[in-house]
Amino acid sequence: MFPDNVYDIEELSPDDRALFAQKYRKCLHHIAQAAIWTTYIYFAVRLFFALTTPERTWKTWIMLGVEGLFAHMSLNHQRLSLAATAKPPQQTPRKRLRxxxxxxxxxxxVTCCGEPIEIILDTVRAACSLDYPTSRFRVRLLDDGASSDLHDAIAKLTTKWPHLSYHTRGKQSGQSFAKAGNLNYALFSLQPEDPPEFCTVVDADSILMPEFLRATLPHLLADPKAALLTTRQYFYNLPCGDPLSQSRAYFYTCENAELNLLGHALDAGSGAVFRRDVILDAGGYPTYSFSEDWQLSLILRGLGKRTMQVQEVLQFGLVPTSLAGHLKQRNRWHIGHSQQISVLLPSVDMAIPEHLRWEIALGGLSIMAGLVSYSIGFFALPFLLVSDGGFIPAGLALEVKIQVVLAIVYVAATWAYDWARSAHAGVSFEPFAHAENSWLSTAHLYAIVRFQLFGSKPKGSFVTGSTANSGENTTSISSFQRAYRDTLQSGAFLNICLFIATVGAMLFAVWAAISGDGSTISKLLTTIAWPPLLHLCLLVIVNNWVPIAHLFNPPVYPSRDSRLLTTEEGVSYPQAEIEGEPSSGKSSLGLCFVVSIVLLGACVCSVIS
Incomplete structure (x- = not known):
């Protein structure tokens, strides 16, 4: 029916998220552009008055610096949205290979290293049962744990699925480049005699849906310039409400979706499909960083290759079931980003072009700078609030009014951008979703310093991308031990202190402005009611409340058995009711948005009066 060189590819109707993106694309573009220019104008005027007004103090410069740190991170997001919506979109429609x-x-x-065998076998069974001719695909289990029990279990499964095989390069826990080395072992040692055209990477705890290959391959087959396609990771053991933002929904639907429009989507690890020859030409998976998937994306982009992302529900994995496990996973990711700087060393793969080495290293430095910015900002705000004097030069009433009006417009534009980005994604997010897990920034910096300066070889969860081998124990410890682990050991106690200090400092600043001499309105506007300060205080409170809420109301993680259904063939899949997007629909920024609008409205009324 079809010529030998043509594939039978069907394009499906777009889903709700794609329709939302089309509807709000121009809106996002214009609001991002307005937010960028508003930020430039606001800081130019603030800097001008700071330089020309005699009444300026050290507090003026500190406040301006803290504002600038947070504004820089917001500008990075706004510039990405502006670039992604500046030209006709390269949407990734849903397709099927018929x-x-x-x-x-x-x-x-399938990569593994020490995870529970029952979890690995669930992954393997689902991979073997893909809706694809068994003569056209193989499942290779790559065991860096060299488990004899796992070897025997796989041997039993091969009687049912002959296209399954077990491979190991010996016990490599915490050494030999971890997951990247495991994948390179397959690419360079196992495949040369009978190489496939495409490869799919699956973590040990990720269950592929039957239509995975038929839904992903059409995108690579239709675009010869596309080197890699990454799929969004869904999780079947998320607690209600996802209080720790473990689903990374904002990253997948906003940041990576916009990078996808530019052809630069970042590989999220499990569920990636790539052209084998392109990855070999790039030197295989990079071994200079734990975040080998992210680094591979950067290398492919630097080599002029296109990378894509699809949002479809095609795989399900597991998230850590404790705050300590969540922190350990995120620390590993950020240690991997800190290792990007090492790409400048001569010992790193020389196949990476010189200009790309600098780009990758500067990218890692930028991520580290973001952690430093959050840490400085979170610690500086309480000290600023309890110190005497205003945050802006208050020489003339007109100068104060100009700065307050511009500050209101600047903050309003920032909020409007968050709404437009959420609407463009077709997903409802809480305020400051772009800063999710920023409360962990200090803990990440501590982990990076400890690893880089005092650490040795990586162990435990540094091996694969899965969570099952993270060493967390949630069943055999007491409630007191769990609380101790999730506060003092995880560093969340610092966030509790920051939350209390910020709220207390805000109350003190209000009391000082009301009880002191002079105009109360003027004192409020130049201290606690300064719009950017209110904005940042809300960010600090919202983010640092997360571990407190986790401590007093721990989320309940559903068990694997309660979320899986087993078919007659013995293959387990997540239940149908958890396959959808739980938060799809129009964007709403919630109570904090309403509170901020009320506070800003009060500022406007004060200026007018």
């Missing part, structure tokens, strides 16, 4: 004729050969590479 027919069984002329299908490319694929290797499904």
């Amino acid at each position: 027919s069984d004729k002329n299908l490319p050969r694929v290797d499904v590479l």
